[in-house]
Amino acid sequence: xxxxxxxxxxxxxxxxxxxxxxxxxxxxxxxxxxxxxxxxxxxxxxxxxxxxxxxxxxxxxxxxxxxxxxxxxxxxxxxxxxxxxxxxxxxxxxxxxxxxxxxxxxxxxxxxxxxxxxxxxxxxxxxxxxxxxxxxxxxxxxxxxxxxxxxxxxxxxxxxxxxxxxxxxxxxxxxxxxxxxxxxxxxxxxxxxxxxxxxxxxxxxxxxxxxxxxxxxxxxxxxxxx
Amino acid sequence: xxxxxxxxxxxxxxxxxxxxxxxxxxxxxxxxxxxxxxxxxxxxxxxxxxxxxxxxxxxxxxxxxxxxx
Amino acid sequence: xxxxxxxxxxxxxxxxxxxxxxxxxxxxxxxxxxxxxxxxxxxxxxxxxxxxxx
Numbered sequence: 001x002x003x004x005x006x007x008x009x010x011x012x013x014x015x016x017x018x019x020x021x022x023x024x025x026x027x028x029x030x031x032x033x034x035x036x037x038x039x040x041x042x043x044x045x046x047x048x049x050x051x052x053x054x055x056x057x058x059x060x061x062x063x064x065x066x067x068x069x070x071x072x073x074x075x076x077x078x079x080x081x082x083x084x085x086x087x088x089x090x091x092x093x094x095x096x097x098x099x100x101x102x103x104x105x106x107x108x109x110x111x112x113x114x115x116x117x118x119x120x121x122x123x124x125x126x127x128x129x130x131x132x133x134x135x136x137x138x139x140x141x142x143x144x145x146x147x148x149x150x151x152x153x154x155x156x157x158x159x160x161x162x163x164x165x166x167x168x169x170x171x172x173x174x175x176x177x178x179x180x181x182x183x184x185x186x187x188x189x190x191x192x193x194x195x196x197x198x199x200x201x202x203x204x205x206x207x208x209x210x211x212x213x214x215x216x217x218x219x220x221x222x223x224x225x226x
Numbered sequence: 227x228x229x230x231x232x233x234x235x236x237x238x239x240x241x242x243x244x245x246x247x248x249x250x251x252x253x254x255x256x257x258x259x260x261x262x263x264x265x266x267x268x269x270x271x272x273x274x275x276x277x278x279x280x281x282x283x284x285x286x287x288x289x290x291x292x293x294x295x
Numbered sequence: 296x297x298x299x300x301x302x303x304x305x306x307x308x309x310x311x312x313x314x315x316x317x318x319x320x321x322x323x324x325x326x327x328x329x330x331x332x333x334x335x336x337x338x339x340x341x342x343x344x345x346x347x348x349x
Contacts, residue, residue: 044281047278052304055304244317249317290333
């Protein structure tokens with residue numbers, strides 16, 4: 001899932017500047033399940049901002065709303081009538097939600113209240129580990145289901161490197177060596193010979209190196225250009 | 227909450243029905259003396275109390291807050 | 296929670312978690328006394344003053 005973390009209260013106060021009336025817009029999807037920008041977090045932040053601004057002598061009026069998905073027009077369109085009442089909108093969605101708001105409602109300035117951090121797996125309650133970098137050319141089929149792009153510090157395609165020590169990465173002993181894990185999986189499946197094949201450089205043009213990516217599915221579009 | 231003298235703190239306590247609330251009951255039965263600053267709200271479990279609710283209490287002006295379970 | 300109160304500027308000492316069993320009436324009374332003392336030292340919730348001056 002997309003995982004985000006709330007910005008420090010101080011930073012959010014700085015972003016809001018001298019706004020008097022603020023609408024916090026939460027999102028009911030990814031950031032709700034990672035406890036960063038759902039209805040509950042919106043309520044907590046609104047309450048905190050009301051109190052902090054009052055204590056600092058420039059009382060803010062802060063209202064709350066949470067939509068099911070901030071990254072789809074259908075879900076954010078109903079917000080339009082109320083937006084003009086606010087000096088500024090603070091989004092607790094991921095970066096996509098913040099941009100969706102700004103694109104759809106150009107007259108209202110929507111600011112981010114979260115840092116969108118990663119595509120992560122909640123390995124246990126309260127712990128999210130990065131598992132995917134959306135590189136656009138999945139190689140999990142070659143690496144026994146463990147991604148070296150997301151999980152190897154060097155993003156090696158032919159690992160491990162010399163920095164792999166006792167199963168952990170030299171960058172940080174808390175990072176398991178992805179290539180050690182891949183090797184163990186290969187051993188478990190009795191297919192270590194598959195790892196002897198040298199992988200050529202990866203096609204990074206379908207990742208960020210090719211510029212912003214775009215998918216167009218003509219079969220799904222409502223209007224066709226004949 | 228009724229406004230009393232400024233110096234008397236107002237403390238809200240969320241108390242679990244089965245633990246702290248029962249303890250408060252017992253304290254009453256035992257005629258124990260303790261500060262009159264406390265206002266008790268019974269909850270079915272202290273896990274029921276949300277951060278948002280605690281913040282609302284502070285917004286409304288409580289001076290301190292106890293969650294007892 | 297305490298950390299958040301610190302960030303807001305109210306003081307994290309204003310919130311406290313207490314674990315008690317139903318038989319711990321004495322400890323309950325002590326916890327109330329201790330909390331009252333802490334809060335008395337911290338002074339009233341500054342938001343109350345802010346509300347009154349508005």
